Amino acid sequence: GNISFTGNKAGTNGGAIDMGHMGGLELLDNTGSITFSDNTAVGIGGAIYTSCGEGVLIENNTGDVTFRNNRAGSKAGAIYSGAYPNEIGLSIRNNGNVLFEKNAVADDAGNYILRSYQHNDDFPGGDVHLSAAAGKTIEFRDSIAGSFKLHLNEAYNGIAQTGDIIFTG
Numbered sequence: 001g002n003i004s005f006t007g008n009k010a011g012t013n014g015g016a017i018d019m020g021h022m023g024g025l026e027l028l029d030n031t032g033s034i035t036f037s038d039n040t041a042v043g044i045g046g047a048i049y050t051s052c053g054e055g056v057l058i059e060n061n062t063g064d065v066t067f068r069n070n071r072a073g074s075k076a077g078a079i080y081s082g083a084y085p086n087e088i089g090l091s092i093r094n095n096g097n098v099l100f101e102k103n104a105v106a107d108d109a110g111n112y113i114l115r116s117y118q119h120n121d122d123f124p125g126g127d128v129h130l131s132a133a134a135g136k137t138i139e140f141r142d143s144i145a146g147s148f149k150l151h152l153n154e155a156y157n158g159i160a161q162t163g164d165i166i167f168t169g
Helices: none
Strands: 003-006 017-020 026-027 036-038 040-044 048-050 055-061 063-066 073-075 080-083 088-093 098-101 104-106 112-119 126-130 137-140 141-144 151-152 164-167
Touching: 040 048, 080 088, 088 112
Parallel strands: 003 036, 017 048, 026 055, 036 063, 040 073, 048 080, 055 088, 063 098, 073 104, 080 112, 088 126, 098 137, 112 141, 126 151, 137 164
Antiparallel strands: 104 112
16 A cells, blocks of 8 residues: 655654664565655654665555655755665665655755765665666656665566656756
């Protein structure tokens, strides 16, 4: 069914979900929509925060996935993740349409800048895998940041990924 994390607030990190040093987060095989909206964190990661270990996997969900209007005090408005070498920092593969928009972080002057994803560069590795299913899109209307390798439209479990990946922010 549908999953929604809306209007959550954290005094530290991860407005909706704070995995800290506990490992990664997997959102897999859901048939409804997944929405993270209007979540805020005083610290890092307006919607999701994982510090190290494994990153965030959003894979094989048939519904749409949306990150909208999440805010953080620093680093990443929507998702902040860290991963050990040879681990995945962020994987968005074989889903319905995926949209990141109006996710923001505060700069040093307190102004908000649009940024959806940031990798924890204290942990080298943590590649980002973005593969859009046929006829679907992954769209970032906000920036992504960090030192990582970006893999685009690789096959997912033997299924060709031929959808569109759009960066417009």
